[in-house]
Amino acid sequence: MSFVQDLGSIAIAGLGPGDEALVTPEVTAALAEATDVVGYFPYAARVAPREGLTVHASDNRVELERAMLALGLAAQGRKVVVVSSGDPGVFAMAAAVFEALESGPDHWRTLDIRVLPGITAMLAASARAGAPLGHDFCAINLSDNLKPWPVIEKRVRLAAEADFAIAFYNPRSKARPAGFARILEILQEACGPDRLVLFARAVSCPNEELRIVRLSEARADMADMRTLVIVGSSRTRVIERTGQPILYTPRSALGASS
Amino acid sequence: MSFVQDLGSIAIAGLGPGDEALVTPEVTAALAEATDVVGYFPYAARVAPREGLTVHASDNRVELERAMLALGLAAQGRKVVVVSSGDPGVFAMAAAVFEALESGPDHWRTLDIRVLPGITAMLAASARAGAPLGHDFCAINLSDNLKPWPVIEKRVRLAAEADFAIAFYNPRSKARPAGFARILEILQEACGPDRLVLFARAVSCPNEELRIVRLSEARADMADMRTLVIVGSSRTRVIERTGQPILYTPRSALGASS
Numbered sequence: 001m002s003f004v005q006d007l008g009s010i011a012i013a014g015l016g017p018g019d020e021a022l023v024t025p026e027v028t029a030a031l032a033e034a035t036d037v038v039g040y041f042p043y044a045a046r047v048a049p050r051e052g053l054t055v056h057a058s059d060n061r062v063e064l065e066r067a068m069l070a071l072g073l074a075a076q077g078r079k080v081v082v083v084s085s086g087d088p089g090v091f092a093m094a095a096a097v098f099e100a101l102e103s104g105p106d107h108w109r110t111l112d113i114r115v116l117p118g119i120t121a122m123l124a125a126s127a128r129a130g131a132p133l134g135h136d137f138c139a140i141n142l143s144d145n146l147k148p149w150p151v152i153e154k155r156v157r158l159a160a161e162a163d164f165a166i167a168f169y170n171p172r173s174k175a176r177p178a179g180f181a182r183i184l185e186i187l188q189e190a191c192g193p194d195r196l197v198l199f200a201r202a203v204s205c206p207n208e209e210l211r212i213v214r215l216s217e218a219r220a221d222m223a224d225m226r227t228l229v230i231v232g233s234s235r236t237r238v239i240e241r242t243g244q245p246i247l248y249t250p251r252s253a254l255g256a257s258s
Numbered sequence: 259m260s261f262v263q264d265l266g267s268i269a270i271a272g273l274g275p276g277d278e279a280l281v282t283p284e285v286t287a288a289l290a291e292a293t294d295v296v297g298y299f300p301y302a303a304r305v306a307p308r309e310g311l312t313v314h315a316s317d318n319r320v321e322l323e324r325a326m327l328a329l330g331l332a333a334q335g336r337k338v339v340v341v342s343s344g345d346p347g348v349f350a351m352a353a354a355v356f357e358a359l360e361s362g363p364d365h366w367r368t369l370d371i372r373v374l375p376g377i378t379a380m381l382a383a384s385a386r387a388g389a390p391l392g393h394d395f396c397a398i399n400l401s402d403n404l405k406p407w408p409v410i411e412k413r414v415r416l417a418a419e420a421d422f423a424i425a426f427y428n429p430r431s432k433a434r435p436a437g438f439a440r441i442l443e444i445l446q447e448a449c450g451p452d453r454l455v456l457f458a459r460a461v462s463c464p465n466e467e468l469r470i471v472r473l474s475e476a477r478a479d480m481a482d483m484r485t486l487v488i489v490g491s492s493r494t495r496v497i498e499r500t501g502q503p504i505l506y507t508p509r510s511a512l513g514a515s516s
Contacts, residue, residue: 021287024377026279063509089384091509095392098506102497109499115385119282119375126347127373134353136413138396138422146510155394155420162416163409164396239360241367248356251321251349252404 008074010111012094014087014118015046019204022119030081030116038070039083039093047083063093067100074111087120091141091169121228122167125200129210130239130246132165132198132230135253142179143170149179156183160190165236165249168229172220180229181220187231188215196232198247199223212238212247266332268369270352272345272376273304277462280377288339288374296328297341297351305341321351325358332369345378349399349427379486380425383458387468388497388504390423390456390488393511400437401428407437414441418448423494423507426487430478438487439478445489446473454490456505457481470496470505 011030016022031037037047037055044057056073058066066082074080084092094115101108126133138159142152159166166187171180187195193216201209201224211222215231223229232249239246269288274280289295295305295313302315314331316324324340332338342350352373359366384391396417400410417424424445429438445453451474459467459482469480473489481487490507497504 016282019284021284022282022375024274024280024282026277029279087381087385089381089389089391091392094385094389095506095509098389098392098497098504099508101504102495109497113504115389117280117377117381117385119377120381123345123347123375123378127345127352127375131347131352131356131373133347133397134349134356136396136398138394138417138420139391140394146512148512151421151511155422158416158420159396162396162413162420164413237360239356239367246356246359246371248353250357251353253409254404254406 007112008077008079010070010074010080010082010097010113011116012082012084012088012097012114013116014084014092014120015043016119017086017121017124017204018202022124022204024116024118027116027118033079034081035078036073036080037083038066038073038080043083043085063096064100067093067097068104070097071100071104071108071111075108084118087118088115089117090120090139091143121169121203122230124203125198125228125230128200128203128208129198129212129230130248132232132236132247132249133167134249134251135165135233135235137165137167139167139169141169142176142183143173145175149176152179153186156186157190160187163233165233166231168231170225171223171227171229172225180223184215184218184220191215191231191234196236196238196247198230199227200230201227203228210244212245265370266335266337268328268332268338268340268355268371269374270340270342270346270355270372271374272342272350272378273301274377275344275379275382275462276460280382280462282374282376285374285376291337292339293336294331294338295341296324296331296338301341301343321354322358325351325355326362328355329358329362329366329369333366342376345376346373347375348378348397349401379427379461380488382461383456383486383488386458386461386466387456387470388506390490390494390505390507391425392507392509393423393491393493395423395425397425397427399427400434400441401431403433407434410437411444414444415448418445421491423491424489426489428483429481429485429487430483438481442473442476442478449473449489449492454494454496454505456488457485458488459485461486468502470503
């Protein structure tokens, strides 16, 4: 009598910014088939409990342990979904899982691993405000302590010189409370006081707040741990109208000075 | 007898990269309520015909005309959905609609306008390959003729100096057939021959093709109009395994030279 071991799998899934209407059907289907969900508490809490599903919720700042747990469960034949907010490939769990995979036992490399994309915070924030990312842009994570501060400052200066719109993830890091204030100083120096800035908090959630200001008015305490900040390019503009103004970057850079 | 005019609306919606399982429920709901869909032929063709829905499909390179058509229909009280591939805010229709709105009649500014985000090509491509955008990154559009070529070259050089992973949209522009070859030369000069490059074609579609090469092996003809290219940062790595290798950028930049 032959016996084929049921191989486990890992799907590293993006839950989007918060609204269930922004979760892709692909992610919903993976969650419906999962035996185990692994994730940071607030994201794991977004998965509805059901019979046959074990939820492994863990604290922040233990991404590698969480990744190893998920890989170990899959190696036991479980169908694991690792949940991230937004998109798992953008400052989230996918890279952590691959770091753990690379340094882990060889048999992990035979596992069925998929990344299921999601609506990342900058796309959701951009959509709510208009289209500030309508021309070339970049994304910089200010959150972690995995990056020397001089690298961040250099990157921000080069991004300003390239005239990218810049999306800042995790602007108010607990590890670096003064960092974002310094970034705003650098940008005001590089881009001038009139550059437009979007503070988008809890996007797509009931307590969503959007605020559009000039760099000269921007203060670090306008951002918290749930805020995504987009600093426009030199072309980013506002359309005033009844209700919320529209922030957008035109497609054309003809006649650009940079 | 009073009469309240039914105000029209525009939703500028992202259909994702191709697979229906990557279309958000928010977009599906907007399409179900639409009276009119406006879009470039291949995207409009993705919307299922039904009674009460008029589809206005148009050719490429007429984004502004398409945007004005959509705004005009909404001003007549229609429920319009403008469809883009990917995310409408990333090198797609949202900026075009706002350009038309800004230069159009004042009453357009009273319309109900929403942008509905979608899975943009770089997130889908990144997910299929692993997590090449797991650290700071930028997105550069090589397609249109709305940007002077020296601006593009400068931006690519600065992005390489900042050590961003770089996602190139529309690498093979008809207007600039030699442009992408020049970009590959610049990158090889700036980043060296070993830098990893992902060519992701028709991501999430049945004819999807992924190819991971070094910059020294990368050729412009590896990309066509349906290809998204991601050039890794100095940290981007490959995990070899049975089946497709995994391309990813670790979260840490500690000890980075740049």
